[in-house]
Amino acid sequence: MQLTSFTDYGLRALIYLATLPQGELASITKVTEIYGVSRNHMVKIINKLGQLGYVETVRGKNGGIRLGMPADQIVLGDVVRAIEPLQIVNCSEEFCHITPACRLKGILFSARQAFLDELDNHTLSEMIEDNPPLRVLLDQPAQ
Template identity: 45%
Template sequence: MQLTKYTDFALRTLIFLGIQPSGERVTITQVSEHFDIPRNHLIKIVHHLAKAGFIDTVRGKGGGIRLGKPSAEINLRELVEATEETLRPVNCAHPCCPIAGHCNLQGILFGAQEAFLNELGKHTLADLCGSDSNMSELLHLTTDRAAQKPAIRAHA
């Protein structure tokens, strides 16, 4: 099963928030820049995450986003179910499959999907954030992206 970019970006956002000091707010721009996520797309994701209770948002000067509950209470299955538009691994009705109803593929795929979701259900955001200070260091790098690109030298 492959998750959509929407869910991928939601996970990255929550991980970034999860490694922040307790209660500290960050801006959408900070998250966008750290993960190179289009800001307008991230605004939609943040709105969705806030409506679902995963994060809190504060508008205006000094505002920002932060986790809406402790990372140990954010279940990964619940997050995926909240952010994925559809979790159907196969759609036998469109286009109409001539062997629908007589094929075991749909049942097998749904079973595999349920195993995938059950495994996610055993984990929380805290498992992703962990105690690995290296992740925090990686996500707090403030390097200039332009400076990271190799210089192109003109040949004389």
């Protein structure tokens, strides 16, 4: 299973924001520079994360973005469920004529559930706690 770039960079943006001192604002431009992704793409990601409450956006001259809730309350599985299209295959009868007898869809459903169950065991705070190399890497823009 491969996450979309939207989800991938959404998780990365949250990781970056979690490394900031509580309440400190960052700019979307800074996040795009760190990960080497287009600003337009990151604006869409941050907008979605803001709608979901994971990111707080502050408008104005001194505005920016920050986590919308404590990192230890952000469960990775919840984030992925909220922003990732999780349909692994198209099992509609219009698309696949073996759907009524197919056993693969059940296996794939179980695999997806195991993936999400594992993500449910981890919070955003685990990604940053006791991780000095991460902080060093986040201080340098992507090449």
